[in-house]
Amino acid sequence: xxxxxxxxxxxxxxxxxxxxxxxxxxxxxxxxxxxxxxxxxxxxxxxxxxxxxxxxxxxxxxxxxxxxxxxxxxxxxxxxxxxxxxxxxxxxxxxxxxxxxxxxxxxxxxxxxxxxxxxxxxxxxxxxxxxxxxxxxxxxxxxxxxxxxxxxxxxxxxxxxxxxxxxxxxxxxxxxxxxxxxxxxxxxxxxxxxxxxxxxxxxxxxxxxxxxxxxxxxxxxxxxxxxxxxxxxxxxxxxxxxxxxxxxxxxxxxxxxxxxxxxxxxxxxxxxxxxxxxxxxxxxxxxxxxxxxxxxxxxx
Amino acid sequence: xxxxxxxxxxxxxxxxxxxxxxxxxxxxxxxxxxxxxxxxxxxxxxxxxxxxxxxxxxxxxxxxxxxxxxxxxxxxxxxxxxxxxxxxxxxxxxxxxxxxxxxxxxxxxxxxxxxxxxxxxxxxxxxxxxxxxxxxxxxxxxxxxxxxxxxxxxxxxxxxxxxxxxxxxxxxxxxxxxxxxxxxxxxxxxxxxxxxxxxxxxxxxxxxxxxxxxxxxxxxxxxxxxxxxxxxxxxxxxxxxxxxxxxxxxxxxxxxxxxxxxxxxxxxxxxxxxxxxxxxxxxxxxxxxxxxxxxxxxxxxxxxxxxxxxxxxxxxxxxxxxxxxxxxxxxxxxxxxxxxxxxxxxxxxxxxxxxxxxxxxxxxxxxxxxxxxxxxx
Numbered sequence: 001x002x003x004x005x006x007x008x009x010x011x012x013x014x015x016x017x018x019x020x021x022x023x024x025x026x027x028x029x030x031x032x033x034x035x036x037x038x039x040x041x042x043x044x045x046x047x048x049x050x051x052x053x054x055x056x057x058x059x060x061x062x063x064x065x066x067x068x069x070x071x072x073x074x075x076x077x078x079x080x081x082x083x084x085x086x087x088x089x090x091x092x093x094x095x096x097x098x099x100x101x102x103x104x105x106x107x108x109x110x111x112x113x114x115x116x117x118x119x120x121x122x123x124x125x126x127x128x129x130x131x132x133x134x135x136x137x138x139x140x141x142x143x144x145x146x147x148x149x150x151x152x153x154x155x156x157x158x159x160x161x162x163x164x165x166x167x168x169x170x171x172x173x174x175x176x177x178x179x180x181x182x183x184x185x186x187x188x189x190x191x192x193x194x195x196x197x198x199x200x201x202x203x204x205x206x207x208x209x210x211x212x213x214x215x216x217x218x219x220x221x222x223x224x225x226x227x228x229x230x231x232x233x234x235x236x237x238x239x240x241x242x243x244x245x246x247x248x249x250x251x252x253x254x255x256x257x258x259x260x261x262x263x264x265x266x267x268x269x270x271x272x273x274x275x276x277x278x279x280x281x282x283x284x285x286x287x288x289x290x291x292x293x294x295x296x297x298x299x300x
Numbered sequence: 301x302x303x304x305x306x307x308x309x310x311x312x313x314x315x316x317x318x319x320x321x322x323x324x325x326x327x328x329x330x331x332x333x334x335x336x337x338x339x340x341x342x343x344x345x346x347x348x349x350x351x352x353x354x355x356x357x358x359x360x361x362x363x364x365x366x367x368x369x370x371x372x373x374x375x376x377x378x379x380x381x382x383x384x385x386x387x388x389x390x391x392x393x394x395x396x397x398x399x400x401x402x403x404x405x406x407x408x409x410x411x412x413x414x415x416x417x418x419x420x421x422x423x424x425x426x427x428x429x430x431x432x433x434x435x436x437x438x439x440x441x442x443x444x445x446x447x448x449x450x451x452x453x454x455x456x457x458x459x460x461x462x463x464x465x466x467x468x469x470x471x472x473x474x475x476x477x478x479x480x481x482x483x484x485x486x487x488x489x490x491x492x493x494x495x496x497x498x499x500x501x502x503x504x505x506x507x508x509x510x511x512x513x514x515x516x517x518x519x520x521x522x523x524x525x526x527x528x529x530x531x532x533x534x535x536x537x538x539x540x541x542x543x544x545x546x547x548x549x550x551x552x553x554x555x556x557x558x559x560x561x562x563x564x565x566x567x568x569x570x571x572x573x574x575x576x577x578x579x580x581x582x583x584x585x586x587x588x589x590x591x592x593x594x595x596x597x598x599x600x601x602x603x604x605x606x607x608x609x610x611x612x613x614x615x616x617x618x619x620x621x622x623x624x625x626x627x628x629x630x631x632x633x634x635x636x637x638x639x640x641x642x643x644x645x646x647x648x649x650x651x652x653x654x655x656x657x658x659x660x661x662x663x664x665x666x667x668x669x670x671x672x673x674x675x676x677x
Binding site for chain 2: 191193194196197198199200201202203207211212215216218298
């Protein structure tokens with residue numbers, strides 16, 4: 001009797017056990033590279049640490065409380081928010097525009113498709129260095145152009161008013177290739193017959209764009225918006241190379257601030273607390289996006 | 301109702317080779333015109349040229365009385381049903397049907413009325429709020445059809461609209477399409493690769509092969525008097541039996557595949573002398589030899605395959621290099637390997653010139669009946 005029950009349980013769980021076996025490799029990898037560091041970060045965020053990053057003193061939520069009162073952290077949150085606002089919508093609109101252009105069937109369009117997606121092939125570091133030269137106050141291309149048309153020079157990366165804009169500009173450029181490629185892929189997936197049918201009905205370009213292209217593209221747009229948002233929140237490389245968070249903290253985005261807190265100031269506790277904040281922030285934004293954005297998405 | 305006139309239409313993608321050439325045909329107002337041919341024969345391209353989705357590289361297309369070569373698709377006053385239906389997946393059935401009306405900025409209340417009428421006609425009233433993915437294949441097909449109907453265009457183009465449906469539904473839609481076309485008095489241009497659809501639906505059909513017209517005419521005329529061996533084998537199922545033949549002037553006989561001979565009158569003999577011939581006979585015109593049949597006209601064949609379809613029996617046999625089939629009505633108890641004596645009726649024979657492939661003798665006995673002759677009241 002007893003064994004039968006046992007057998008029953010053993011047999012019933014066969015599917016579950018098989019599933020765990022299949023999941024094991026990814027669970028293992030995720031555990032080592034994601035779950036453990038994450039838990040460790042949360043753990044550290046409740047401690048004061050010594051210089052080598054060892055937890056020394058449990059301070060409860062003091063790290064969080066400190067951050068919420070710290071003008072530096074609040075400033076970096078604000079900068080991050082502005083940065084996301086500058087880069088994501090504009091970047092996606094430009095990418096959509098370029099993708100619509102490149103989706104036309106013209107001779108030599110492959111050349112433009114390659115050019116438009118080429119920023120994908122350039123590393124953040126390399127392109128940041130290029131932009132560093134473009135922004136250079138005296139020999140940079142932008143200021144040269146301004147001087148040609150007699151507009152006063154702009155201290156692109158040195159003026160606190162302009163620095164965040166300049167960094168956003170270069171970020172939009174860097175992310176353009178990826179967004180472009182994804183959106184172009186989405187456009188090419190739309191059944192050509194839909195357009196032919198609407199042409200027979202006499203729909204004009206913008207009518208087709210509004211009633212066919214954008215709705216049919218909505219899953220792709222949703223995907224690229226989500227990815228771009230997360231990407232923007234996590235920007236680091238271009239800040240490190242272009243401005244190092246300056247001038248006067250105006251481009252001190254949150255990931256850069258975490259880096260400075262941990263590896264320049266050796267405050268692993270508050271750095272971890274910031275990281276947890278960032279995690280919660282991205283989580284909230286993504287959840288909100290799924291809640292409100294996905295309703296407008298038409299999956300086939 | 302409008303007529304569509306194609307004058308010397310041709311199409312080329314690379315400016316040297318024509319994929320379609322020398323198309324001359326006038327599609328009459330209110331006609332159900334079927335373009336039929338094997339895949340790759342250019343029939344869809346032709347339809348798309350009429351629709352304006354594909355550029356016409358040579359010749360003149362007239363719709364009504366106007367030359368339409370360079371008119372944009374929406375100025376041609378036609379509607380089109382695509383093979384994959386081209387329904388907008390993000391719109392409801394109602395919005396899908398009304399899409400074209402919305403484009404043309406037709407008043408909302410007129411739109412609603414027309415959509416309701418079309419939905420009623422096609423039995424879609426209960427599905428108006430659904431999305432296309434929630435419909436079955438047949439219902440989607442109807443939505444595509446409704447879209448064409450609400451446009452009230454005088455010409456309707458259809459590109460293999462039934463090929464994604466199962467056999468039963470296809471048969472049902474065939475008659476329904478025909479009914480709608482008659483009711484609305486549309487000029488219909490219908491593309492299909494299925495000769496059964498062509499035969500059953502078309503007022504006239506046009507058979508295309510390799511971008512050229514093979515024959516245009518009434519279905520029954522095409523069936524009875526195919527212009528060439530291609531048409532003969534394309535129309536009808538099982539296909540018309542073909543064989544090489546030549547005349548032996550000494551004996552006044554037609555020698556078929558060097559196996560079988562058929563007595564000829566001396567005039568026929570003169571007409572066919574000294575040429576290569578291809579003869580064709582429909583499977584249903586091969587008769588079992590009767591006792592009074594002259595032994596010369598009899599041929600014993602060995603059955604290689606049998607299919608009993610309930611109301612008819614099809615069996616095949618080998619003649620020379622060719623496999624021929626025979627179709628008799630009723631259920632025949634025939635086994636593979638049976639020897640069956642057949643007779644070939646010269647009057648049921650199509651004779652084609654072996655070189656030009658033209659039909660040079662029409663069959664005079666095609667088994668056609670009229671009510672007046674059969675029923676004696």
